[in-house]
Amino acid sequence: MRNMVPAGLLIVRPKGDQADVFLDFVIPGYRDFRAGKFLFEESADYFQSQGIKRLVSEPGNPRHESYLRRMGFQLENGNYYRAVQPKNGVVTMKRMLLICAANPWEPSSLRGPATA
Template sequence: MDANAVTEIVGYAASALIVLSITQTSILKLRLFGFAGGLTFLIYALAIGAYPIAVVNVIGASIHAWYLRKLIRRKAEVFRILHVAPDSEYVRRFLEFYADDIQGRFQPEFVHEPEADTITAFTLRDMVPAGLFIGEQSGDGRVEVKLDFAIPQYRDFAIGSYLYSEDAGLLADVPATSLWSTASNPDQAKYLRRMGFAEVPDVPGRYERQVDAAQAA
């Protein structure tokens, strides 16, 4: 492969990284891909002698690096669980606002039919309502996860990791022994496995996670 072909590949790679950066909903990922794209474009610009383009990308990469440093060094985020009434007006409006995202991509079978024992809780991330959990108790200690949804800008697994941790208190005052959910697509199945759920033998698409006593205390 000659030098011109290699240079062209570097240019295409730089373009791909820049395009990828603007598709990210996570600010951290946007900055990471933007920084990588800027550096790659810098190499490409120097290789073809386009010095004005090189200068622009030095500036762009430096800006991304500065914001990345701020993101990495900022104080640790604070997570909290906020239980709310199943028939809360805010829950209804939240579900209406994100209905297309929930039913079109994540849990198309979800229908909100609140009952008195429905577990409804927001995950607050630095006091922003970043995720919503809705679960139904079955009476035998099992809780069906009807909805586990994070708003677009907070989809980095941090919410789920906290939600199902002992510290969260998601199932406080609920005599639960396990959580279960049905994966409607490969992405959801991957997420459930990452959150500690295991596929139930002989029941395709169903995943279950045992609840520690501390979580249900």
């Protein structure tokens, strides 16, 4: 989210200790790589907390491959891989809401603790 506008969406499919990137989309006006850096770098602690150590993406087209390389992915056996490198930082509420909104395997994480 930038300027209170949802700038993009990341959906991953966890498979053991890695996750396949199913959708990584940012609206055109925000394609300056800041959203990608946020998701792949600033959110690494969250991925690690879910047991994810590596992200995997198919190459797609040459423009997408260029983006993946710029985001730190490396080509290996026909796919692009990026190790999750946590910063062991504090996950702010803003970060958690953005990440959980794109988290298909734990939608209940947005609800918070149960109340009677």
